[in-house]
Amino acid sequence: MAGRAQPVSPWPGVGAAALVAALILGTLAAVALRADTAGGFGPADWAALRFTLVQAVLSALFSAGLAIPVARALARRRFRGRSALIALLGAPFILPVIVAILGLLQVFGRAGWISDILGLFGLPPLRIYGLHGVVLAHVFFNLPLATRLILQAWQEIPAERFRLAAQLGCDGFTMFRLIELPMLRRILPGVLAVIFAICLTSFAVALTLGGGPRATTLELAIYQSFTYDFDLGRAALLSGLQLALTAVAALAALKFSRGDGFGAGLDRTIRRWDGGAPAVDACWIGVAAAFLLLPLAAVVISGLTGLFEMPALVFRSAVISVLVAATSTIVLLILALPMAMAVATGRHGIVELSGILGLAASPLVIGTGLFILIRPVANPVTLALPVTALVNAVMALPFALRILVPAAHDVVVRHGRLALSLDMDKRTFFTRVLLPRMHPQIRFAAGLSAALSMGDLGVIALFADPQIATLPLQIYRLMGAYQMQAAAGAALLLLLLSMGAFWLLDRGGRLHAET
């Protein structure tokens, strides 16, 4: 395939991928080279590795597994508030970890809403702490992402396929087998790999919901190496292990996600003739919405009183966060679009791989590595915001690629030959064909990245300047100063800003998905 003429050039994407890989591996190398001793691997590390793998595999399976019926129900049904619901689905994902933990436990904790209700019937409170709690929390974070990715794949099936199937009298199950199952086979491995990689680097969530040191993950061990032991060699080794595990997962996903697309359609509005049982679909949508929205409601309710107690400083942080999010989104698109095009032309191995590594890279290692690298040439503290924006972009890259790659692939396959026969140059193809056709996906990726960057603490804590704090950092500071109410208010503000950015940017995408 590589030898054939292509309507887009893969090289900018390969270059972007090389940059990303250089950032991730370069920072890791910087940390490793600063180490006095080669890191050793103790029995506690094996236990951490085992727990990390078990919880990440379970979290990925449950998140993706539950997302299939939810996405299918959303794909088949049209109802009032559907688009708002789909937009809200993005919310759990963008909350700062500490806020999400408090929200989750306000619903599922010992003194949470569900335990309160159980108490009314004389039942004991929910026992949330343990492996099941860790998986529950990770499903809370990742079910929405999985649902959106799968739903998008559903929307990308040309309407003609469904029409033809209906004309041929396919029932619901046959339609699932012939149209939807091949689509799922294509998309699921990538979704599983992404969620697996996210959960590999879990630390605070796994520890808190896991109920104690049984729930020690690799990321906790990395943190411990840095601060408790100051053993950089061990930190680098553990971080390298995280990257290797992610690389294996990504390669496996690439290998298994074979299968061709559905070919071209005429962009007709999708109509479905397979009724299915509306009650079943409603049930899936209802349960998923309750599961995801209740903790968000808890965050909103706690935040409402605090919203009026917030010091003015919080608003300055909000402005800084918006700027960081905007910068990071632009950087993300500059990296992700060429990379998606490179993958679409068939050079996917190395590009896809470096794209997913951002997820598994420990923020602590990237931050420390950047600190070591920047320090000889500039004061890292004055570069806090650009560095945060850059790292946030790299962390959002894997999600953006999952969104952009299938669409870029379809555009190149569907329109590439015609463009070449028309002797269209690469630039025209990009501006006249690729960009307009990928508009919804680009907006979705931009929205997700902006929201993610807004909510992520990222590496700012390592570079913090007293004058410059992003909103997530300010939330941590408020909490550290006992001001839990004001922190809850700031968290609500952050939620609104993130959702606002997401809604603003993704609107085009939703309109397309809605039709």
Place this chain on the structure above:
Amino acid sequence: MKHLMIAAGLLSATAAVAADKPQLTVYTYDSFVSDWGPGPKVEEAFEAVCDCDLNLVGVEDGAALLSRLRLEGENTDADVVLGLDTGLISAAKETGLFAPNSVSADYTLPIEWPDDVFAPYDWGYFAFVHNADGAAPANFRELAEGESKIIIQDPRSSTPGLGLLLWVKAAYGDEAPEIWAGLADNIVTVTKGWSEAYGLFLEGEADMVLSYTTSPAYHLIAEEDASKAAAAFDEGHYMQVEVAAKLASSDQPELADQFLEFMVSDTFQQIIPTTNWMYPAVTPAAGLPEGFDTLITPEKSLLFTPDEAAAVRDQALAEWLGALSQ
């Protein structure tokens, strides 16, 4: 990006204006420099007397602060580091990065302070904080036998978590594993840091949370809420003493000494109680703020010397992990 450039430009511009004055760089933990911490007031007060520019740099927490200094080594920009605690002193000394100072004051610490490299600026007792209307256990054994649910912090990632580890070790020595085994069913969960634990406690997720004896003073003074209390344990309470020191590599050694002297002066010490919510190392002439008199005062203060703390730390952690990983 353009705005960021402007922001960066403004920053370097302010740095340039201040350049004609000598600059003193103090590394500290993040909550010290936050607008609710002592940082802003300390900066204003010190700059009023020093004819210099005080540059406070915040790094996550005490442990991360020491890691940052080890990372930077002798090339560090820091002249003074403020915010290490007794548990970190031994490791800090080993780096050889710090220089002795001549600071002296009539410390009102419950213990002697013989160290000439690290000068204390505040201190507190670790304690379990609970709702004042509920009964509280009188010691670890009672806690372990009772039904009270507690939330603690992980000693591998949190200073109070490490403090609790040393508290149990100091009070019970070789019996510590037994105490931890008894506490296992009381522990609701273990969190990464103090904020998660305290937030969960305020949400009602547990009856008690590991914090400080001074925590109720925050609620009383800042929120006029008398509903929180610290449980007095009859084995004694483990102390945390927060310290500062001058870097040997400092290019402003006189100014650094001046800052350390200022740190134990009335002006600085007065700021501490209601911003850092700890006891000042030297009680100010005006006394402690109203509300601090309501706090429990432990009969017995427990504290390992820095060398002892460094020696027992790893074993205590292994015991903790062993007891809670069953």
